[in-house]
Amino acid sequence: MHAAASPVERFRQLRGAGIAWPRYTTEVVIALSALIAVWAAIQYSQSFMTGLIVGSLYALSAVGLTLIYSIARTPHFAHGDTMMMAAYFTFFALTGVVIGSKGDVVSPIRIDRLPGATDQIWRFSFGYGFLLACVVSAILSIPVLLLINRFIYRPLLGRGSGSAIIAVASLGVAIALRGLILLIWGATPRKYSTGIRDTVQVWKLPRVVADQYFILVVALVLTILVSWLLFRTKLGTSMRAMADNPDLARASGIVAADVTRWTWIIAGVLITAAGTLLALQSQLSADLGFVLLLPIFAAAIFGGVGSPQGAFLGGLIIGVVSEVTVATGLFSPGYKIAVAMVALILVILFRPSGLMGPK
Amino acid sequence: MTDVAPILSARDIVSGYGPVQILKGVSVEVLPGEIVTIIGPNGAGKSTLLKAIFGLLPVTEGHVSLHGVDITRLSTENLVRAGIGFVPQTNNVFSSLTIRENLLMGGFIRDEGLQDRFDWVVSLFPDLGSRLSEKTGKLSGGQRQMVAIGRALMLEPKILLLDEPSASLSPKMSEMVFEKVREINGLGTAALMVEQDAQRALAISHRGYVLAAGENRYEGPASDLLGSDDVRRLYLGA
Numbered sequence: 212m213h214a215a216a217s218p219v220e221r222f223r224q225l226r227g228a229g230i231a232w233p234r235y236t237t238e239v240v241i242a243l244s245a246l247i248a249v250w251a252a253i254q255y256s257q258s259f260m261t262g263l264i265v266g267s268l269y270a271l272s273a274v275g276l277t278l279i280y281s282i283a284r285t286p287h288f289a290h291g292d293t294m295m296m297a298a299y300f301t302f303f304a305l306t307g308v309v310i311g312s313k314g315d316v317v318s319p320i321r322i323d324r325l326p327g328a329t330d331q332i333w334r335f336s337f338g339y340g341f342l343l344a345c346v347v348s349a350i351l352s353i354p355v356l357l358l359i360n361r362f363i364y365r366p367l368l369g370r371g372s373g374s375a376i377i378a379v380a381s382l383g384v385a386i387a388l389r390g391l392i393l394l395i396w397g398a399t400p401r402k403y404s405t406g407i408r409d410t411v412q413v414w415k416l417p418r419v420v421a422d423q424y425f426i427l428v429v430a431l432v433l434t435i436l437v438s439w440l441l442f443r444t445k446l447g448t449s450m451r452a453m454a455d456n457p458d459l460a461r462a463s464g465i466v467a468a469d470v471t472r473w474t475w476i477i478a479g480v481l482i483t484a485a486g487t488l489l490a491l492q493s494q495l496s497a498d499l500g501f502v503l504l505l506p507i508f509a510a511a512i513f514g515g516v517g518s519p520q521g522a523f524l525g526g527l528i529i530g531v532v533s534e535v536t537v538a539t540g541l542f543s544p545g546y547k548i549a550v551a552m553v554a555l556i557l558v559i560l561f562r563p564s565g566l567m568g569p570k
Numbered sequence: 571m572t573d574v575a576p577i578l579s580a581r582d583i584v585s586g587y588g589p590v591q592i593l594k595g596v597s598v599e600v601l602p603g604e605i606v607t608i609i610g611p612n613g614a615g616k617s618t619l620l621k622a623i624f625g626l627l628p629v630t631e632g633h634v635s636l637h638g639v640d641i642t643r644l645s646t647e648n649l650v651r652a653g654i655g656f657v658p659q660t661n662n663v664f665s666s667l668t669i670r671e672n673l674l675m676g677g678f679i680r681d682e683g684l685q686d687r688f689d690w691v692v693s694l695f696p697d698l699g700s701r702l703s704e705k706t707g708k709l710s711g712g713q714r715q716m717v718a719i720g721r722a723l724m725l726e727p728k729i730l731l732l733d734e735p736s737a738s739l740s741p742k743m744s745e746m747v748f749e750k751v752r753e754i755n756g757l758g759t760a761a762l763m764v765e766q767d768a769q770r771a772l773a774i775s776h777r778g779y780v781l782a783a784g785e786n787r788y789e790g791p792a793s794d795l796l797g798s799d800d801v802r803r804l805y806l807g808a
């Protein structure tokens with residue numbers, strides 16, 4: 212099987228024998244990019260750091276997205292909204308707050324009533340209660356995702372519907388989820404905690420909010436875990452087998468529905484983490500997930516669809532490139548995403564299957 | 571030959587793609603220890619028959635049985651568990667997976683003796699043994715076919731369905747594939763094989779069937795088919 216020839220390739224073919232790229236083109240391009248990255252990291256260290264943090268949120272989201280797309284064969288445009296759903300579940304588990312007819316109603320059963328639940332860990336803005344709430348959120352989010360898959364995506368896939376139909380269905384899911392969030396928690400943005408956010412300086416790195424280190428580390432650890440699972444376990448191998456050749460997976464006795472279910476469970480953990488961390492970094496608001504959809508898809512495509520490491524790298528690059536180019540003053544902040552998209556287009560032009568996608 | 575109960579029997583199979591009926595009542599039988607080859611012109615429905623037997627296409631009429639047990643409506647997953655191995659005509663390996671992973675996926679549902687079986691399959695294809703960590707997509711056509719057959723053998727199937735195992739291989743490579751099929755058969759696995767290379771396939775087979783336009787045309791011992799003037803003229807291109 213051949214991936215479609217890149218425009219550069221086609222251009223070369225059109226020109227007949229045409230231009231042959233010098234032998235070490237790829238290596239030179241990589242080395243140059245690395246140099247630019249190092250220069251940017253020194254010259255614009257604050258923005259570079261912000262880029263890494265924003266990027267690790269994109270990364271975590273894109274890893275889940277890429278699994279859902281390549282294994283469960285669902286172009287999941289509701290990804291951002293399921294992330295926000297999970298973020299609100301965390302909020303609810305922690306604070307017990309929902310909207311009532313006259314202002315907020317607070318459930319008597321909630322995690323922040325536990326003794327010491329909100330005492331800050333290290334310089335983070337949260338205590339163990341927040342971590343516990345994340346776990347509760349995953350326990351609530353995963354069944355919702357499984358139900359959405361069972362009653363919406365799976366019937367469509369089973370009927371042989373094309374990607375476009377499933378994409379539109381997932382947009383429907385996105386809109387419905389956003390509506391539900393507005394209904395239950397209202398349109399006013401919320402926060403997990405109202406306290407001041409400590410900043411820390413680790414070693415000689417730029418000073419950032421302590422929570423952001425938490426975000427960076429969780430994103431990294433979860434991506435490593437997912438890669439380990441995919442490449443080192445039997446379940447992971449069967450997931451890659453399904454992504455590679457679903458018919459042959461069936462002919463090997465692998466039950467597609469089981470593998471898909473596990474994919475959604477793993478994606479559910481990623482979605483919960485990504486959504487909650489995103490809300491921790493900024494705030495809880497119903498639209499946030501949808502706004503993020505573009506960079507998340509960009510990150511997944513950038514890295515090569517189906518590759519979690521690629522999606523992770525793609526997320527970081529998109530984050531850093533958009534923050535740093537704005538910091539240079541050459542572009543106004545409004546162009547952040549545009550710059551990232553140009554970077555994406557350049558990569559796709561030369562490597563149609565992304566940085567780490569199948570050749 | 572009727573006093574031996576067949577391993578696999580497909581009787582009066584009607585099947586096709588959606589409303590398009592391709593098979594109009596095809597019957598084939600495989601006896602224990604046999605290699606049976608199905609030949610016929612392009613589009614005769616040979617692949618369709620294998621897919622119908624293997625539950626990849628709905629069987630609208632007719633019956634399939636394995637060791638006398640009706641398996642007509644079983645799902646593919648359950649047919650694999652019942653002891654049928656299938657090597658498709660195309661896309662028959664996980665090309666982004668390594669050889670080792672391909673074989674392990676073949677044994678995915680196996681609880682016991684996975685390692686033993688893995689070693690056994692590798693010993694059957696010594697060429698693969700030294701390259702177990704290589705991506706299957708990078709292998710030559712012949713090696714890929716070995717992986718495909720090896721994967722299907724991981725569950726110790728009672729019968730192996732092979733769809734054109736020699737297609738697009740060099741004469742030398744296809745010779746080797748047929749040799750392997752014969753070896754596997756010698757170790758006790760029955761085989762039902764569809765082939766373009768009728769001469770070579772029939773040469774290692776016990777019996778053969780000729781399909782055309784979704785119907786049985788001829789059947790008999792492989793040597794009779796090879797010797798029949800009609801079959802030679804119409805289907806063997808001799």
Ligand SMILES: Nc1ncnc2c1ncn2[C@@H]1O[C@H](COP(=O)(O)OP(=O)(O)OP(=O)(O)O)[C@@H](O)[C@H]1O
Nearest residue numbers: 587590592610611612613614615616617618619659
């Ligand atoms: N997926 C499909 N959908 C609709 N029709 C199909 C499909 N696959 C095959 N057919 C049709 O079914 C008929 C039989 O095809 P089949 O693949 O069984 O032939 P075959 O005997 O295996 O031929 P070949 O020797 O070329 O492999 C052909 O007319 C073909 O056009």
Ligand SMILES: [Mg+2]
Nearest residue numbers: 616617618659
């Ligand atoms: Mg065929």
